[in-house]
Amino acid sequence: MIRIALTMLRTDRAKCTAMILAVTFSVFLMQNQCAILASLYRMMTAQIDDVTDAPLWVMEPDTRCFEQAKPVKDGTLERVRSRSGVAWAVPLLKIDTMARSDSGLLCTVTVMGVDEASMVGLPSRFRFGQPEAIRPAGTCAVDPGGYAQLFPGEPVHFPRRIRILDESLVLTGMTEASAPFTGFPILHCSRVTALRLNKAENRTATFIIGDFTPGANRAAVCESITAATGLAAMDRAGFGEMALRFYNSQGVPRLFWITIAIGLLTGTAITAQTFSMFVREHTTQLAVCRVIGVTKARIIAMVLCQGLFVLSIGCAFGTGLTAITTHAAASEPFLRGIVLPPQVAAGTCAALAAITITAVTIMARRVALMDPAIVFRS
Amino acid sequence: MNPPAVHCQQIHRHFGDGDTRVHVLRGIDFTAASGQITFLAGPSGCGKTTLISVIAGLLQPSSGAVSLFGRDLASMPPDDAVRLRRKDIGFVFQQYHLIPALSVAENVAVPLLAASMKRRDALEQASAILDKLGLGDRLHQPPARLSGGQQQRVALARALVHQPRLVICDEPTAALDHETGHRVMELLAASAVHPDRAVLVVSHDNRIFHFADAIAHMDDGIITHIDHPNSTAA
């Protein structure tokens, strides 16, 4: 009888297609928005997460996120290093400035000056070249999106030259730095090089990054750093959470959630409405089945299977569409942060399925409980 | 002696309440015997369809008792009533009520599939009976491709495929022209009548009354009299 139910559904091409399309586009819309949102969330903490070898972050107390950080006072490094529970600490200098490529293109860039002795603060992987290549003064590495912005359409080759202010810099490699929230190129260089570019500011470190001694109570160490320096200290996860809270409060994620909700509502509304029309048109046929001796439970199962058929095909198409578009977008250097996390794929389908199946169950119960004697009257 | 296929005792049925209350069945006593075609005849609105709905267990009588093959319907658990319909009753409707999405053979197989028979076996049996009713060459067509008479023959095949002990037909010829209706009735008489099977036909088409072994005439919710056309002719 289930097969009969599915044949009934497939034969009503127009409604079947309409419902599958509604589910497909609803799932696509939700997943697409969720994927962008998830990627944005990832970008909000990308430069924090990229520093995998330093779990301890110390910064000015009014810092809200990586992108809006004020440099710390000179001398802070020694005071952090001297706290008990701190295994080691190094400075990390972040500068936002303008770069000019050899073709004359102007571009805002984020320069990260890492401690030249330890190289802590560099992304752990390089796409071209190696960390050693940025040790000489006047050299730096660029991220993939940054290269595409500085040299649009040009093949990747090194070394290349750019100018920042009146300093000439040699690009010697490409990092695997995560896509930044700002979208600006990320240049990694030694702090010595970065200091030469630091014309606007005479402080020499934006963050102090380091590690806790093994077994130390992280919260207590952070508190003692704050007490001694007046600076904010936290572990990597804490800094990431703070950045997410800040960006959340800026309202952009809310817009995505609204679109996601619209996708969910229109998808379920169109599907439920069309399904209700479909069931109504097939009521007599289902009543004939009841008269012939099909049980109520079987009728409910038939209608539910029709609903599940539409849902599963629609979800599969929608997820496939999102996977294709995100995959295509992710191969663009600038959008490389975009992915479809499996939880998002499953979660959106589950949300749509929960509402649709509830509606379908109500309709299925209604047809199963109708008076089968209508077949004599129609 | 075997109990009669259908036995109704003082069936009353009303619809609605208060001002809108209609008393449709007003004390029906009725028996249909196996091996016979019994007609229920009467003017439109006299309660024929209501009565067969009660007999088929699709509608509860307001009072009175119905028993099928000696089993009282009212005392039967609902699941048993559904099983009895599935196993022992075949239905033919005025509007055929075939499922347009299914092929002719699949339509006929529905009662067997509802009884959880394997699809292959069900289709085989459906094809066999369609063959007998002269539709062996239409097995895989959708019902919409068939004429009204052919569709009613498919419906007849569906009513008989599971070899029910009672076949209930509500106005089986009303949607057909006289000649086609006659052909369908001939097939019904030839294939449905069986010593262990009762056939109940609701009709007010007196041109087919000669197919009846007994005609129960209904008017205004009661059975007024019963004719036995073939025995009087004899």
Ligand SMILES: Nc1ncnc2c1ncn2[C@@H]1O[C@H](COP(=O)(O)OP(=O)(O)OP(=O)(O)O)[C@@H](O)[C@H]1O
């Ligand atoms: N569910 C119902 N609710 C209210 N009234 C009903 C219901 N079912 C039938 N009736 C009424 O009962 C009366 C008898 O109906 P029924 O369909 O049994 O007549 P019938 O003899 O089959 O007529 P016809 O020859 O036109 O098919 C009609 O007046 C009808 O309006």
Ligand SMILES: [Mg+2]
């Ligand atoms: Mg009627």
